[in-house]
Amino acid sequence: xxxxxLEVKNLKKYFPVKAGVFKRTVAHVKAxxxxxxxxxxxxxxxxxxxxGCGKSTTGRTILRLLEATEGKVIFDGKNVMxxxxxxxxxxxxxxxxxxxxxYASLNPRMTVADIVGEPLDIHNLAKNKQERNExxxxxxxxxxxxxxxxNRYPHEFSGGQRQRIGVARALAVDPKLIIADEPVSALDVSxxxxxxxxxxxxxxxxxxxxxxxxxxxxxVKHISDRVAVMYLGKIVELTDKKELFxxxxxxxxxxxxxxxxxxxxxxxxxxxxxxxDVPSPVDPPSGCRFHPRCPKAFEPCPVKxxxxxxxxxxxxxxxxxxxx
Amino acid sequence: MxxxxxVEVKNLKTYFYTEEGVVKAVDGVDYxxxxxxxxxxxxxxGCGKSVTSLSIMRLVESPPGRIEAGEINFQGKDLTKxxxxxxxxxxxxxxxxxxxxxxxxxxPVYTVxxxxxxxxxxxxxxxxxxxxxxxxxxxxxxxxxxxxxxxDEYPHQLSGGMRQRVMIxxxxxxxxxxxxxxxxxxxxxxxxxxxxxxxMNSLKESYGMSxxxxxxxxxxIAEVSDRVAVMYAGKVVEYTDVDTLFEDPKHPYTWGLxxxxxxxDKDVDRLEAIPGSVPSPLNFPEGCKFNTRCPLAExxxxxxxxxxxxxxxxxKVRCWRxxxxxxxxxxxxxxxxxxxxxx
Numbered sequence: 035x036x037x038x039x040l041e042v043k044n045l046k047k048y049f050p051v052k053a054g055v056f057k058r059t060v061a062h063v064k065a066x067x068x069x070x071x072x073x074x075x076x077x078x079x080x081x082x083x084x085x086g087c088g089k090s091t092t093g094r095t096i097l098r099l100l101e102a103t104e105g106k107v108i109f110d111g112k113n114v115m116x117x118x119x120x121x122x123x124x125x126x127x128x129x130x131x132x133x134x135x136x137y138a139s140l141n142p143r144m145t146v147a148d149i150v151g152e153p154l155d156i157h158n159l160a161k162n163k164q165e166r167n168e169x170x171x172x173x174x175x176x177x178x179x180x181x182x183x184x185n186r187y188p189h190e191f192s193g194g195q196r197q198r199i200g201v202a203r204a205l206a207v208d209p210k211l212i213i214a215d216e217p218v219s220a221l222d223v224s225x226x227x228x229x230x231x232x233x234x235x236x237x238x239x240x241x242x243x244x245x246x247x248x249x250x251x252x253x254v255k256h257i258s259d260r261v262a263v264m265y266l267g268k269i270v271e272l273t274d275k276k277e278l279f280x281x282x283x284x285x286x287x288x289x290x291x292x293x294x295x296x297x298x299x300x301x302x303x304x305x306x307x308x309x310x311d312v313p314s315p316v317d318p319p320s321g322c323r324f325h326p327r328c329p330k331a332f333e334p335c336p337v338k339x340x341x342x343x344x345x346x347x348x349x350x351x352x353x354x355x356x357x358x
Numbered sequence: 359m360x361x362x363x364x365v366e367v368k369n370l371k372t373y374f375y376t377e378e379g380v381v382k383a384v385d386g387v388d389y390x391x392x393x394x395x396x397x398x399x400x401x402x403x404g405c406g407k408s409v410t411s412l413s414i415m416r417l418v419e420s421p422p423g424r425i426e427a428g429e430i431n432f433q434g435k436d437l438t439k440x441x442x443x444x445x446x447x448x449x450x451x452x453x454x455x456x457x458x459x460x461x462x463x464x465x466p467v468y469t470v471x472x473x474x475x476x477x478x479x480x481x482x483x484x485x486x487x488x489x490x491x492x493x494x495x496x497x498x499x500x501x502x503x504x505x506x507x508x509x510d511e512y513p514h515q516l517s518g519g520m521r522q523r524v525m526i527x528x529x530x531x532x533x534x535x536x537x538x539x540x541x542x543x544x545x546x547x548x549x550x551x552x553x554x555x556x557x558m559n560s561l562k563e564s565y566g567m568s569x570x571x572x573x574x575x576x577x578x579i580a581e582v583s584d585r586v587a588v589m590y591a592g593k594v595v596e597y598t599d600v601d602t603l604f605e606d607p608k609h610p611y612t613w614g615l616x617x618x619x620x621x622x623d624k625d626v627d628r629l630e631a632i633p634g635s636v637p638s639p640l641n642f643p644e645g646c647k648f649n650t651r652c653p654l655a656e657x658x659x660x661x662x663x664x665x666x667x668x669x670x671x672x673x674k675v676r677c678w679r680x681x682x683x684x685x686x687x688x689x690x691x692x693x694x695x696x697x698x699x700x701x
Binding site: 084085192193194195222223224225226227228230231234249251252253255256279289290291292293294295296297298299300305307308311312 | 402403517518519520547548549550551552553555556574575576577578579580581583600601604614615616618619620621622623625626628629630631632633635636651
């Protein structure tokens, strides 16, 4: 078995809610509330959930783009949370991020060569201008953009091409881990596949490890080795992707899977339609957070929080039903 | 289908006159919607699917937009020829519309009740009290809990799914014959999307109306449509019933779209990606508009635009080479070659 490249232990991220004249903290949004998982070297872990479940916050907290409230993030044997600014800068060379919106995450006043070259400058990876240019050229080629694009600006590109630039920038410093936060959801369907294929090719070529954050279960299923399902700041289920789609244990995962409209008109699914909306993470429901919407909730669910534990070979879940 | 069409769109052309040139957003589109059916319109951004629906509603902003040619026949009237006053009687009454982002289509300073009542009072000519009663009734029908209370709330007090339900209540309050739904579930989470699709299907049955469902999501199309028009670059490229379309897609673009999305019940190592991206409407290619991305394009495809013609009875396709695509499919080959990292 491969080593864990990344271990997240009891990670919490609370955002204060301030109110009144003195801006006192009156409550907390518990965006990420005590989650633990590990990502092995070379694998892709998918992190899925609906909006507001805390999946993007998790990604950002791991990189310390947001400071965690509590918990450990162990990357390559070091606890990222203990590092000072200088050490943090060094370690960011090994962990990079790709954002959802390729329109918003690229500086419109910089040329592609500068966008991709900037991380090389920051980490002193190029001795001189010529070497920098050579490297940028090579990276752009690897993501399918020719040399002729180097001196253009982001607005001259289509969405798919911009996302390639985002990927190139992340790749420039030769990282070990890439956190991809909804990298294809802003793209047209026909272009999504191009970027998904590109990410897979690059993983093979460079031995990259991915934390792939998305709300689209079919894309996550395609690209991931294992999948973690989040609901209201908690991981409710985590297992191998084949197992998850064949044998989902948590009622939330089950309803999520049944809710996806499939591109096959002949298939009439037994759909589990969940009632109501996702509750507010400011004041999450007691006990199991899913219990107000759960079609199978019973006595212990509103009072006791279920433990996240292993039920059979690497299949983790948090649900009282499984202990019944 | 021997029934008479409720809506018949013929050779519709809607152009936008911009400083950079003429944008032919909709460039010769034909389709029919029959009573009680759902017509799905699928395509990617910029294919003209939304402009088609705005043309039916006569909501294309003018200038810069203009319906350049064509007919939209609805109940014996050509909607393109009606005056704004006549159109106002049809809009929201016989034909209504729901949009992708309910928050931007609801007025934030009025309660949801006021907004539903406005349409009811305008078109049905009832008094305030009766309109309010009907508004509460509608909210209940679209599955909003505690409708008597919710009717006095403002849009910001509701969740995304609830707002879309309010939009649907408003759209259906005057018992329309056609509901145009433009990406109604795209902004919603998948569990909420399932709720809204379920609601629309059940309301369609109880109201006996027709729905025009515009979306980029083939899953949604498969779920709700009876017939489907696939659009690319301002034209319909394939047009048939939903089962036939998914079983036997004949246009290389349709084929590519279907194979570029990962399936839940089938594992593939690599997705069949369509290369390139949608051409700019200011700069469409000569000949077939898909020729810049089509692996089958050759000779004629670059010079002459193919017509939308019957491949089999009731299955129309706009492609010179759909028969060659059939042979490739029979051999079980992929048509979109894998060009790897350096594509």
